[in-house]
Amino acid sequence: MTNAIGANIKRLREARGYSQARLAHEVCRAAGVIGDPVGRQEVSRWETGKRTPREWLPFIAAALGVSADTLRAPLAPPEPPLPTLADFLPEGDPLSPLQGHSGRRIGMGAVEDLQQRVHGLRLADDVLAGGDLIRPALRELRSAVKLYREGSHTSEVGRQLLRQIGEVAQIAGWIASDAGQHAEAERIYRLGISAARQAEDHTLAGxxxxxxxxxxxxxxxxxxxxxxxxxxxxxxxxxxxxxxxxxxxxxxxxxxxxxxxxxxxxxxxxxxxxxxxxxxxxxxxxxxxxxxxxxDAGELRVMESRVYTELHRPLRAVPLLREVLSGYDATHTREMALYLSWMAVALADANEPEEAAAVAERVVSLASDIPSERTAERVRVILQRLREYADVPEVATLLAEHQVT
CATH class of the missing domain: 1.25.40 (Serine Threonine Protein Phosphatase 5, Tetratricopeptide repeat)
Structure with missing residues (x-):
């Protein structure tokens, strides 16, 4: 208990910006005593546990603006260490080369070919949804891992292969997640973190x-x-x-x-x-x-607008979303549907149900042609949010058409 009191006194003193001498003066003033019978050294003894305040405890509490019970409170457990990416790696080593396997020699040409295919997969993800890309994405990932494990290569080529495995795992995980295959996506992501860390590419791992x-x-x-x-x-x-x-x-x-x-x-x-x-x-x-x-800055504005929407601050969210959507590439159908979904929710929060219903109708129309679990989930969120306005004719029509009661 003594150590807890001393540690609490020190913590609260420092939080108020008091020196030990200042706290001593404030304690005496709180006690209403003349002069300073308590000095800096006495405060130091309290904080180090060499002496227990006892009769001074209520006056210390008053000087620090807390209750005496706060000073007596047990020490909080130490903060756990910051997590590292190593905490999220898969069990075992799924990337270990096959022992005794004398596969074909792999050079940088194979790495460059893989790099181009991975980039093509990323570009495809800009305009296609997870349901359309999941099979080729997983096929590319399996091919890359097999190339690394079964081929023979120099340490530098091996490192570059690991980097490409990390890159394809990131986009394949993203695609699997968009397709609603969350457990598969998590396995893929963890494999990718492992590959990137083995390649010593901390930016990719992040x-x-x-x-x-x-x-x-x-x-x-x-x-x-x-x-x-x-x-x-x-x-x-x-x-x-x-x-x-x-x-x-x-x-x-x-x-x-x-x-x-x-x-x-x-x-x-x-x-x-x-x-x-x-x-x-x-x-x-x-x-x-x-x-x-x-x-780019546009993507940061998208996130900012989404954060404002989640915080129910439509006066900040709606103008940002209008700005983003006004210049957005219409060929990116999935993203267009997602951004409009946040606009619909923000408009509902702004008590504009008629406009929210019109935007929601557009989201539903776009989502109907996209094999994406992300857009499907956002449609469910919008329709649920608009149930509050079921007595508004435009909203009632929308909910009836999509069988939400």
Whole structure:
């Protein structure tokens, strides 16, 4: 108990910005005594546990603006160590080369061919949904792992192959998640983190970890999602390429807002601000990876608008979404449907049910032709949100057409 009191006195004193001498003076003033019978050394003895305050305890509490029970409270357990990406690796080593296997010699040409196919898969994901791409994505991933495990290659070629396995795992995991195959996506992401770390590519490992964190945050595992999103930022550090750091912080913001609560909302806005600063701060001249071609100020505005929507701040969300949608590429149907879905919810929050219903109708129309679980889930969210306005004719018609009662 004595150690707890001393530690609490020190913690609360420092939180108020008091020196030991200042606290001693405030304690005497709270006790109403003349002079300073308590001095800095006495405060030091309390804090180190060499002496127990006893009769002075209520006056210390008054000086610190807390109750005496607060000073007596047991010490809180130490903060757990920050998670690292190593905590999220798959069991065993699914990338270990086959022992005694004398496969064909693999050179950099094979790596470059794989790199081009992975990039093609990313470009395809810009315009096609997970249901359309899941088979070729998984086929490409299996082929890349087989090439690494069964072929013979130099250490440098092996490292580059691992990097490409990481890249294809990131996009294949994203595609699997979009197709609603979340367990498969998680296995793929964890494999990708392992490959990227073995290749010593921390930027890539952070990108894959952030993708998994995003899925966890969206599928009811918000605490895990926040932990992993923070781990991605912590592991890559402040020297990550500008686009990479901006993206990691973007995902931290989303993880916070999905975790809920006022404090998490504030943390989300802080992370968004740091993401914007990271994107604009390219003074170090660090080149961002080619696979982050899509990360720009527009994408940060998208996330900002989504965060405002989740925080039920439509006056901030709606103008941002209008700006984003006004110049968006209509060939990116899935993203268009997703962004419109947040617009519909924000309009409902703004008490504009008629316009929300019109936007929702467009979302439903777009989603009907997209084999994407993400868009299907957003349709369910919109229709559920609009049930509050079931007496509005436009909303009633929409809900009746889609059998929501």
């Amino acid at each position: 990108n894959i970890a952030g993708s998994l964190a995003y899925q966890l945050s969206n599928t009811g595992r918000e605490v895990e999602g926040l932990k992993l999103a923070r781990a991605a930022v912590n592991e890559t550090g402040p020297d990550a390429p500008p686009k990479a750091r901006a993206l990691y912080l973007d995902r931290v913001a989303w993880a916070h807002v999905k975790a809920g609560g006022i404090e998490n909302g504030q943390q989300a806005m802080r992370a968004l601000g740091e993401a914007g600063q990271a994107l604009s701060d390219d003074s170090a001249g660090t080149e961002s990876p080619a696979y982050m071609y899509w990360v």
